[in-house]
Amino acid sequence: MLHTPSKQGNRPMLAGLLFTLALFWGSVASADPPFILVASTTSTEQSGLFGHITPKFTEATGIEVRVVAVGTGQAFAIARAGDADVLFVHDTAGEEQFVAQGFGVERRDVMFNDFVIIGPADDPAGIADAASAVETVRRIAALEAPFASRGDDSGTHRAELRLWEEAGIDPAGRWYRSLGSGMGPTLNTAAGMGAYVLADRGTWLNFHNRQHLAVLFEGDPALFNPYGSVLINPERHPYLKHDLAMQWHDWLVSAQGQAAIAGYEINGEPLFFPNAE
Secondary structure, eight states: OOOOOOHHHHHHHHHHHHHHHHHHHHHHHHHSOOEEEEEEEHHHHHTTHHHHHHHHHHHHHSOEEEEEEEOHHHHHHHHHTTOSSEEEESOHHHHHHHHHTTSEEEEEEEEEEEEEEEEETTOTTOOTTOSSHHHHHHHHHHHTOOEEEOOSSOHHHHHHHHHHHHHTOOOOSTTEEEOOOOHHHHHHHHHHHTOBEEEEHHHHHTOOOOTTEEEEEOOOGGGEEEEEEEEEOTTTOTTSOHHHHHHHHHHHTSHHHHHHHHTOEETTEESOEEOOO
16 A cells, blocks of 8 residues: 655655755855945946956955946935945045935045047137136037037036036037937947047047047146045945945055056056045
């Protein structure tokens, strides 16, 4: 006669199986390397910087870095919502406000480069000999020469808007194209249109579809472009990986991190300059 085990008799076997599966999945989960999610700007990714420095950080700490590269305004929103472990952007006033409002607990200067004003090599608005960055946008607006704006509330877009504001101009009309796109796509559009555009130097150096575009104006202190790392307030978002984020925050300004930033070059030209105190 075939003996069928009772349900009660199966319980020890089932419990043992569940315990074994729990151990297995626990070991699989623990085998995954730890990682942090960094809310950052498109310029740090599209310039190639993160591809250069994050492997060095991982080698030093065993922590992987996953980047959400968006406009600076979006990066702030992601960090405020607690959807990233740490913030790395380039809008000092916005970063300081983020901390003052209690969303962040510490900001550190990490590096800098500059913005450049790019346009058609024949420079129809004649900005190359302008006395200041503000004067360049006045000349562009006076001619209504095509201008490609990121229009995405990024750090670059915010810097551009400050120039128009200081010039006393509200840019509008068919000549002014607000694109709502990252730095690389905006440069592509500018190349196709033969338009002027404000860009960070790092992305420009890593940009290959230049066509007839050239750097026409640079060097004004108004075009200084600092980047900062900001820790997110653990009291607001206690579930984030604050201990791992602190290791990234510390590494960026360490001798090793600063050397990694300084060592990133294209054709012998550095894209960013370390400036931690």
